[in-house]
Amino acid sequence: xxxxxxxxxxxxxxxxxxxxxxxxxxxxxxxxxxxxxxxxxxxxxxxxxxxxxxxxxxxxxxxxxxxxxxxxxxxxxxxxxxxxxxxxxxxxxxxxxxxxxxxxxxxxxxxxxxxxxxxxxxxxxxxxxxxxxxxxxxxxxxxxxxxxxxxxxxxxxxxxxxxxxxxxxxxxxxxxxxxxxxxxxxxxxxxxxxxxxxxxxxxxxxxxxxxxxxxxxxxxx
Amino acid sequence: xxxxxxxxxxxxxxxxxxxxxxxxxxxxxxxxxxxxxxxxxxxxxxxxxxxxxxxxxxxxxxxxxxxxxxxxxxxxxxxxxxxxxxxxxxxxxxxxxxxxxxxxxxxxxxxxxxxxxxxxxxxxxxxxxxxxxxxxxxxxxxxxxxxxxxxxxxxxxxxxxxxxxxxxxxxxxxxxxxxxxxxxxxxxxxxxxxxxxxxxxxxxxxxxxxxxxxxxxxxxxxxxxxxxxxxxxxxxxxxxxxxxxxxxxxxxxxxxxxxxxxxxxxxxxxxxxxxxxxxxxxxxxxxxxxxxxxxxxxxxxxxxxxxxxxxxxxxxxxxxxxxxxxxxxxxxxxxxxxxxxxxxxxxxxxxxxxxxxxxxxxxxxxxxxxxxxxxxxxxxxxxxxxxxxxxxxxxxxxxxxxxxxxxxxxxxxxxxxxxxxxxxxxxxxxxxxxxxxxxxxxxxxxxxxxxxxxxxxxxxxxx
Ligand code: B12
Numbered sequence: 230x231x232x233x234x235x236x237x238x239x240x241x242x243x244x245x246x247x248x249x250x251x252x253x254x255x256x257x258x259x260x261x262x263x264x265x266x267x268x269x270x271x272x273x274x275x276x277x278x279x280x281x282x283x284x285x286x287x288x289x290x291x292x293x294x295x296x297x298x299x300x301x302x303x304x305x306x307x308x309x310x311x312x313x314x315x316x317x318x319x320x321x322x323x324x325x326x327x328x329x330x331x332x333x334x335x336x337x338x339x340x341x342x343x344x345x346x347x348x349x350x351x352x353x354x355x356x357x358x359x360x361x362x363x364x365x366x367x368x369x370x371x372x373x374x375x376x377x378x379x380x381x382x383x384x385x386x387x388x389x390x391x392x393x394x395x396x397x398x399x400x401x402x403x404x405x406x407x408x409x410x411x412x413x414x415x416x417x418x419x420x421x422x423x424x425x426x427x428x429x430x431x432x433x434x435x436x437x438x439x440x441x442x443x444x445x446x447x448x449x450x
Numbered sequence: 451x452x453x454x455x456x457x458x459x460x461x462x463x464x465x466x467x468x469x470x471x472x473x474x475x476x477x478x479x480x481x482x483x484x485x486x487x488x489x490x491x492x493x494x495x496x497x498x499x500x501x502x503x504x505x506x507x508x509x510x511x512x513x514x515x516x517x518x519x520x521x522x523x524x525x526x527x528x529x530x531x532x533x534x535x536x537x538x539x540x541x542x543x544x545x546x547x548x549x550x551x552x553x554x555x556x557x558x559x560x561x562x563x564x565x566x567x568x569x570x571x572x573x574x575x576x577x578x579x580x581x582x583x584x585x586x587x588x589x590x591x592x593x594x595x596x597x598x599x600x601x602x603x604x605x606x607x608x609x610x611x612x613x614x615x616x617x618x619x620x621x622x623x624x625x626x627x628x629x630x631x632x633x634x635x636x637x638x639x640x641x642x643x644x645x646x647x648x649x650x651x652x653x654x655x656x657x658x659x660x661x662x663x664x665x666x667x668x669x670x671x672x673x674x675x676x677x678x679x680x681x682x683x684x685x686x687x688x689x690x691x692x693x694x695x696x697x698x699x700x701x702x703x704x705x706x707x708x709x710x711x712x713x714x715x716x717x718x719x720x721x722x723x724x725x726x727x728x729x730x731x732x733x734x735x736x737x738x739x740x741x742x743x744x745x746x747x748x749x750x751x752x753x754x755x756x757x758x759x760x761x762x763x764x765x766x767x768x769x770x771x772x773x774x775x776x777x778x779x780x781x782x783x784x785x786x787x788x789x790x791x792x793x794x795x796x797x798x799x800x801x802x803x804x805x806x807x808x809x810x811x812x813x814x815x816x817x818x819x820x821x822x823x824x825x826x827x828x829x830x831x832x833x834x835x836x837x838x839x840x841x842x843x844x845x846x847x848x849x850x851x852x853x854x855x856x857x858x859x860x861x862x863x864x865x866x867x868x869x870x871x872x873x874x875x876x877x878x879x880x881x882x883x884x885x886x887x888x889x890x891x892x893x894x895x896x897x898x899x900x901x902x903x904x905x906x907x908x909x910x911x912x913x
């Protein structure tokens with residue numbers, strides 16, 4: 230269907246006005262919102278992800294496209310909320326661990342998760358283990374994503390695992406790890422549910438962990 | 451000892467961090483991307499894959515002008531206060547004119563004076579041999595550090611880091627970090643002594659500890675950190691600083707240690723492609739000069755996916771940024787080498803050569819080298835900086851022009867660029883060094899000899 234192609238194109242071009250008006254058009258034509266998002270906007274974002282992996286485009290363009298997509302998706306949500314429905318979103322609590330200010334990788338993961346339909350609570354960088362625990366209690370996310378770029382900070386990851394155990398939260402939430410020094414075997418050893426080598430893989434692993442489709446090479450961690 | 455009168459008032463920096471305009475961090479990031487793109491267009495800055503070492507002085511000057519505009523317009527973001535610190539054109543000019551034109555490392559017979567270099571400068575680059583914080587085991591720390599300190603071309607050196615100390619994992623913010631940091635300084639000075647160079651400068655005597663308290667705790671003569679040694683303060687992301695880093699500045703300004711600034715913008719990241727990132731990297735030097743009172747400036751721009759700076763776009767970026775700064779300022783600028791491949795591979799030797807050639811001809815001093823994308827434990831050795839430094843010295847000896855250097859670099863890149871994504875990780879330190887003598891293995895030495903022969907065919911003679 231042409232409308233879906235146009236939606237994808239609007240995302241690729243980062244044209245927010247266009248994504249908004251196409252979403253309205255889809256609603257007017259009675260197209261199912263979930264289908265429109267998946268076959269339209271999400272396809273565009275997939276292409277953006279691919280273009281970024283090969284550096285045919287750079288981070289600023291990725292951000293603009295992600296925002297255009299979000300604006301379009303909001304139109305659908307608004308409509309559904311008016312009808313007392315909503316697009317169910319899986320939630321991810323994301324942060325760079327205590328002591329670590331390396332956050333660019335984490336930020337890219339966030340953009341990719343959001344544009345793949347996840348709701349992301351971004352705790353930022355240098356996030357103490359205790360903050361993760363508090364926020365899990367408060368927000369009840371489906372998944373926690375933790376990034377560490379230093380050997381001196383990745384040692385806080387097993388501490389987070391322990392703290393989750395001790396507070397009885399471990400069975401309620403999945404956990405995936407990432408960042409350059411974190412290796413899949415290590416993630417597995419400390420009991421994480423998943424590991425992602427890149428932002429694209431983070432999306433695949435996240436989807437699998439929350440029961441959506443998707444797979445990744447490090448996802449057996 | 452530093453002359454405070456020659457640097458921008460640091461108390462003013464602190465005040466501005468507390469009083470500047472409030473802005474959301476994400477908005478600052480977006481503004482950077484937009485502005486860099488607009489400036490790239492306005493100043494007609496274009497990356498050219500065949501002109502890795504550009505010959506166009508006008509291009510270098512336009513990159514410089516664009517960076518001035520970017521810096522004045524965007525300012526510097528402080529993440530702790532979420533405020534933007536702004537500086538005026540007059541302040542920038544004043545700081546650029548007043549900056550000291552030399553800085554000393556080391557003591558007595560090991561004293562080296564570092565000076566601002568020029569494009570195609572006939573003088574040798576100063577070579578800062580560095581293990582760039584590669585993780586190693588506690589037992590291997592000393593031999594690895596020695597492999598750098600003992601190299602004849604090492605003007606100064608710095609070390610790897612340990613991830614566990616006496617069996618306890620070194621954890622950021624824990625007392626063990628302070629313990630390990632002190633040990634780190636002591637061991638580096640010990641490595642200098644064991645190499646027969648007790649007075650050699652250690653340009654960064656702390657890699658294991660990172661928190662400000664651990665870093666400052668390790669900065670004692672009693673532990674082996676002497677006047678003429680140094681530390682680094684990093685911009686925490688594109689054009690951003692935070693209090694943890696500014697606290698190091700507050701200490702270092704009053705200390706006898708050389709304050710180096712460190713900039714690692716990611717090409718493909720917030721500033722965009724090679725052009726935008728080049729503009730941003732030049733602007734980082736203004737951040738370091740005004741915000742950090744930096745005496746020397748280290749750059750490690752890297753490719754966002756490959757985490758190295760030996761691919762074509764990265765070498766272009768390094769060259770144009772070096773030329774822009776060397777032509778327009780007296781700043782002491784140093785180029786950090788980030789290789790994709792690992793020790794004892796032919797690929798790493800070619801990558802080192804391309805990076806060193808490009809940097810040396812473009813006005814930089816040399817800071818070799820991070821290898822294997824700077825992420826694999828135990829994979830680094832003093833041999834990589836030796837290769838890098840030999841190339842750098844040879845470039846000045848042969849009196850290359852940019853045109854000649856460009857031709858050689860292009861050939862080198864052609865040889866390895868396809869292998870970058872799957873670059874070989876090479877050997878661990880103890881696999882490519884004879885441990886009893888702390889010397890490269892015959893295999894590694896002959897690999898280098900073989901490469902030198904190949905380079906001769908390209909018109910580049912390294913004796
Ligand atoms: C760029 C960089 C910086 C920048 C960071 C900018 C920023 N805001 O992020 C700056 C200059 C600020 C910096 C500062 C420092 N750095 Co630094 N830095 C790097 C470098 C070169 C690249 C990191 C990077 O951004 N890569 C690009 C991004 C896109 O990749 P990524 O982060 O790996 O993320 C991808 C994947 O890993 C994955 N991913 C990431 N997170 C997550 C999370 C989940 C859940 C999943 C599934 C996936 C995932 O997806 C991402 C996108 O594809 C690394 C070396 C390396 N090889 O990693 C050193 C490195 C991490 N830094 C290091 C050091 C020592 C420092 C400093 C201490 C330097 C200093 N002396 O001041 C400070 C530390 C500050 C602190 N407390 O954190 C060391 C750490 C050593 C160690 N102890 O392990 C490294 C390894 C370099 C080295 N050997 O010295 N650094």
